[in-house]
Amino acid sequence: MEITSLYRIFREHPEVTTDSRRCSAGSIFFALKGATFDGNAFARRALEQGCAYAVIDDAACGDASDGRFIVVDNVLRTLQRLANYHRRRLGTRIIGITGTNGKTTTKELIAHVLMQKYRVLYTQGNLNNQIGVPLTLLRLRPEDELAVVEMGASHPGDIRELVEIVEPDYGIITNVGKAHLEGFGSFEGVIRTKGELYDFLRMRPQSQIFLHNDNPYLCRMAGGLSAVRYGRPQADASDEPFVCGEVVECAPYLHFRWKESGQPWHDVCTHLIGSYNVDNMLAAVCIGRFFGVPARQVDEALKAYVPTNNRSQLVHTQCNHLIVDAYNANPTSMAAALNNFREMKVLPKMVILGAMKELGGQSAEEHRAVADALRDCRFDKVWLVGDEFAGAGDVARVFRNADEVIEALKAECPRGYYVLIKGSNSMKLSTVVPYL
Numbered sequence: 341m342e343i344t345s346l347y348r349i350f351r352e353h354p355e356v357t358t359d360s361r362r363c364s365a366g367s368i369f370f371a372l373k374g375a376t377f378d379g380n381a382f383a384r385r386a387l388e389q390g391c392a393y394a395v396i397d398d399a400a401c402g403d404a405s406d407g408r409f410i411v412v413d414n415v416l417r418t419l420q421r422l423a424n425y426h427r428r429r430l431g432t433r434i435i436g437i438t439g440t441n442g443k444t445t446t447k448e449l450i451a452h453v454l455m456q457k458y459r460v461l462y463t464q465g466n467l468n469n470q471i472g473v474p475l476t477l478l479r480l481r482p483e484d485e486l487a488v489v490e491m492g493a494s495h496p497g498d499i500r501e502l503v504e505i506v507e508p509d510y511g512i513i514t515n516v517g518k519a520h521l522e523g524f525g526s527f528e529g530v531i532r533t534k535g536e537l538y539d540f541l542r543m544r545p546q547s548q549i550f551l552h553n554d555n556p557y558l559c560r561m562a563g564g565l566s567a568v569r570y571g572r573p574q575a576d577a578s579d580e581p582f583v584c585g586e587v588v589e590c591a592p593y594l595h596f597r598w599k600e601s602g603q604p605w606h607d608v609c610t611h612l613i614g615s616y617n618v619d620n621m622l623a624a625v626c627i628g629r630f631f632g633v634p635a636r637q638v639d640e641a642l643k644a645y646v647p648t649n650n651r652s653q654l655v656h657t658q659c660n661h662l663i664v665d666a667y668n669a670n671p672t673s674m675a676a677a678l679n680n681f682r683e684m685k686v687l688p689k690m691v692i693l694g695a696m697k698e699l700g701g702q703s704a705e706e707h708r709a710v711a712d713a714l715r716d717c718r719f720d721k722v723w724l725v726g727d728e729f730a731g732a733g734d735v736a737r738v739f740r741n742a743d744e745v746i747e748a749l750k751a752e753c754p755r756g757y758y759v760l761i762k763g764s765n766s767m768k769l770s771t772v773v774p775y776l
Contacts, residue, residue, distance in 0.1 A: 341410055341411075341412060343418075343421050343422060343425050344425075346395075346410065346418070346422055347422060347425055347426065347429070349368070349393060349410075350368065350422060350426070350478070353366050353367060353368050353392045353393065354478075354481075355367040355368070356368045356369075356370055356419075356475065356478050357369055357370070357386070357391070358370050358372050358379065358419075358471065358475070360379070360382035360383075360385045360386040360389060361389075363386050363389035363390045363391045364390065365390040366390070366391075366392045367390070367391050367392065368391060368392060368393045368394075368395060369382075369383060369386035369387070369391040369393070369394040369395065370395045370415050370416075370418070370419050371383050371386075371394060371395060371396045371397070371398075371401070371415050372415055372416055372419070372471065373415070373416070378398070379396075379415070380396045380397065380398040380401040380415075381401060383396050383401050383402060383409065384401070387408055391408075392408065393408050393409075393410055394408060394409055394410065395410045395412060395415055395418060395419075396409060396410070396411055396412070396415065397411065397412055397413060397414055397415045397418075399411050416470065416471065419471070419474050419475075419478075420470070420474045420505050422474070422478065423473070423474030423475075423477035423478050423505055424474075424477070424504070424505045424506075424507065426477060426478055426480060427477050427480065427505075427506065427507060428507070430480050430481075430482060430484075432461075432480055432484050432485070432486065432487050433485070433486050433487070433509050433510070434486075434487045434488075434489055434506060434507070434508045434509055434510070435450065435486065435487070435488045435489070435508060435509070435510040435511070435512065435627065436489055436491060436503060436506055436508030436510070436511045436512075436537055437450070437488060437489070437490050437491065437511070437512050437513075437514070438490070438491045438492065438493065438499055438512075438513055438514075438534055438537050439512075439513050439514030439515050439516070439534065440514070440515055440516050440517035440518075440519045440530060440534070440670065440672060440673075441514065441515055441517055441519070441616075441668075441670070441672055441673040441676070442514040442515065442616070442617075442619065442620045443468075443490055443492070443514050444466060444468075444490060444667075445612070445617065445620050445647065445652065446512070446514050446620040446623050446624065447462060447463055447488050447490045448462075448645065448647075449620055449621060449623070449624035449641075449642065449645060450462075450488050450512075450623065450624045450627050450628070451488045452624075452641045452642075452644070452645050453624045453625070453627065453628035453633055453637075453638050453641045453642065454486055454488070454627070454628060454631060454633060455641070456628070456633050456634075456637035456638070456640070456641050457631070457632065457633045457634075457637070458485040458486045458631070459483055459484050459485050459486075460484065460485070460486050460487065460488065461476070461479055461480055461481075461484045461486075461487040461488075462476075462487065462488040462489070462490075463476050463488065463489055463490040464476070466490075466492070466667075467490075468490040468491055468492035469492055469498075469502075470498075470501065470502065473489060473490075473491060473502050473505055473506060474505055476489055477489070477505070477506065486631070489506050489508065491503070491506065491537070493520070493533050493534065494520040494523040494524075494698065495520075495523040495524065495533075496523075496524060496525075496529055496532065496533050497533070497536070498533060499533050499534060499536035499537055500533075500536040500539070500540070503536060503537055503540040504540070507540075508537070508540070508541070508547075509544070509546070509547060509548070510541075510547065510548045510549065510550070510627075511537045511538065511540075511541050511547070511548075511549045511550070512549065512550040512551075512623060512627070513534050513535075513537060513538070513549075513552075513558055513561070514552070514619070514620065514623065515552065515555055515557075515558070515619070515672070516530050516531050516534050516555075516557050516558065516561075517530070517670060517671070517672025517673070518530070518670055518671040518672050518699070518702070518706065519670035519671075519672065519673075519698070520670075520698045521698065521699045521700045521701075521702050522698040522699060522700030523698060523700075525700075531557060531561065534561075535561045538561055538562060538565060541565060542564055542565060547565070547566070548566050548567075548568060548630075549562060549565050549566070549567050549568070550567070550568050550569075550570065550623060550626050550627055550630070551565075551567040551568070551569045551570070552569075552570060552571055552619060552622075552623070553569040553570060553571030553572075553581040553584075554571040554572055554619075568582050568626060568630050569581030569582055569583075569626075570582060570583040570584065570585075570622040570623060570625065570626035571584055571622065572584060572585070572586055573585075573586060577601070577602075580601050581601075581626075582600065582601065582626060582629070582630070583598055583599070583600055583622055583625050583626040583629060584598065584599060584601075584622075585597055585598030585599070585618060585621070585622045585625065586618070587615045587618050588607070590613070590614065590615050590680065590683070590684060591684075591685060592613055592654060592661075592663070592684055592686060592758070593609065593610055593611060593612065593613060593654065594609075594610045594612045594613065594614060594615060594617050594618060594621070595607075595608070595609045595610070596608055596610070596618045596621055596622075598621070598622060598625050600629060600635075603635075606635060606638075606639050608621070608639050608642050608643055609643060610642060610643065610645070611643075611645060611646045611647065611654075612645075612647060612652045613652045613653070613654050613663050613665075613680075614652050614665075614676070614677065614680045615680050615683070616676040616677075616680060617652055621642055624638075624641075624642065625638055625642070628641070652665055653665070655773065657773075657776055659753070659754070659755045659756070659776060660690075660754065660755065660756065660757045660758070660759050660776045661686070661757070661758045661759070662758075662759045662761060662773060662776055663681065663758065663759065663760045663761065664761050664770065664773060665677055665760070665761065665762040666694070666761050666762060666763055666765070666767075666769040666770045666773075667765050667770075668764060668765055669693075669694060669695075669696045669697075669762050669763045669764045670696050670699075671696060671699070671706045671709065671710075673762075674693070674696060674710055674762065675713065677760060677762050678691075678710075678713055678714070678717060678760075681717075681719075681758075681760045682717045682719075684758070686758045687720075687758075688720040688721075688756065688757050688758070689719045689720050689721075689757065689758050689759075689760070690719065690720060690721035690722075690723070690754060690757040690758070690759045690760070691714070691717075691719050691721070691722050691723065691759070691760045691761075691762075692723045692725065692745060692759060692760070692761045692762075692763075692769060692772060693710065693722075693723070693724050693725065693729075693760075693762055693763055694724075694725045694726055694742075694762065694763015694764055694767030694769045695707065695725065695726025695727070695728040695729060695763060695764060695767055696710075696728070696763070696764055697764040697766055697767075698764075703728055704728070707728045707729055707732070708731070708732075710729075710732075711724075711729065711731075711732035711735050711736070714732075714735050714736060715735050720757070721737075721754065721757070722735060722736035722737065723736060723737050723738075723739060723745060723748075724736045724737070724738045724739070725738075725739045725740075725741065725742060725744075725745055725763060725767055725769065726739075726740070726741070726763070726767060727740060741767075741768075742767060742768045742769055742771050742772055745769075745772050746771065746772055746775050749772060749775040749776060750775060754776070759776055761773065
């Protein structure tokens with residue numbers, strides 16, 4: 341079926357699903373395939389559950405006499421093409437965001453600031469891959485004035501593929517760091533892949549990027565692009581970026597201040613943990629002011645934002661104070677989290693750190709670097725989780741998995757600590773929170 345014909349059906353049934361267990365009445369089911377499942381096998385069930393149509397690429401799973409089955413060559417590619425076609429038809433202004441660390445938090449902050457003035461669609465949760473991005477675009481409605489679309493990558497070419505679907509008008513790369521090295525091959529591979537967003541925008545004469553002025557990698561990558569800059573104050577006021585700011589304190593929440601060139605300072609107390617989040621805040625300020633959100637409303641949006649996604653959350657329990665950052669971890673974000681926790685003026689301190697995944701041949705070296713950093717931090721308790729930390733017994737107590745940590749917590753019941761919990765999501769460290 342031609343995309344134009346499928347789009348006419350989508351216009352009549354503008355809700356899509358890829359899960360046969362979640363089928364709203366009148367929606368369209370896309371039968372995606374994965375490593376351990378084939379959505380084609382669930383197409384009939386999706387129709388029985390209320391879907392109006394099922395898009396499949398295995399004709400044997402359909403019924404040629406039933407017009408509700410739409411047979412295509414490749415369901416995923418069809419989903420992506422439909423999303424791109426929909427994006428083009430609506431013409432909504434889109435801000436594309438990627439980066440090694442901070443992109444999800446920054447996306448949330450940007451959206452909350454822009455919503456003070458505009459109707460904004462933004463990526464929900466972490467739906468930032470080849471499936472999640474088109475699903476986000478297909479949620480666009482004519483009344484949406486702006487969209488903030490997050491794009492993730494773990495292999496070369498991932499961002500290039502996503503920007504060709506999204507076709508963003510604006511772009512921001514939060515940073516580049518050591519993550520997914522197993523897929524990228526090297527830090528240089530990370531830089532090239534994240535830079536694919538800039539490469540796409542170079543081909544669009546009216547495009548605009550928002551650039552972290554203090555990041556030398558990003559500044560080099562941004563050559564030839566029109567950039568609105570944000571960063572730290574400069575000694576020479578004539579060199580200051582459009583928006584500059586700095587940390588006032590972290591006690592434990594981030595308190596920062598910002599200003600535009602030649603304008604007075606704004607003081608903002610946030611609900612985020614970590615001095616490293618000041619860059620994410622400044623990005624949101626910069627984009628909000630660029631799009632004309634009044635400064636007072638920018639401040640109010642940032643003050644009101646409360647994280648709920650295991651990223652930079654402070655959780656108070658009956659026994660301890662937890663800094664939960666257990667969704668993801670890589671060498672760059674781990675170093676930032678440890679440095680921030682070391683500088684926090686609270687006692688006593690305990691860390692529960694999980695292994696960093698997808699580092700390939702550099703895994704052993706990077707985990708040794710974490711152990712070395714911990715020697716200088718002198719925290720009161722240090723617990724490391726994962727076989728990757730097996731050789732770090734001289735600086736920490738090492739556990740194989742989160743279940744072992746839970747058993748130790750049950751037996752020892754630590755009380756009165758500030759506890760940093762950080763690790764790759766696959767380490768399941770969020771499961772230890774109820775036992776602290």
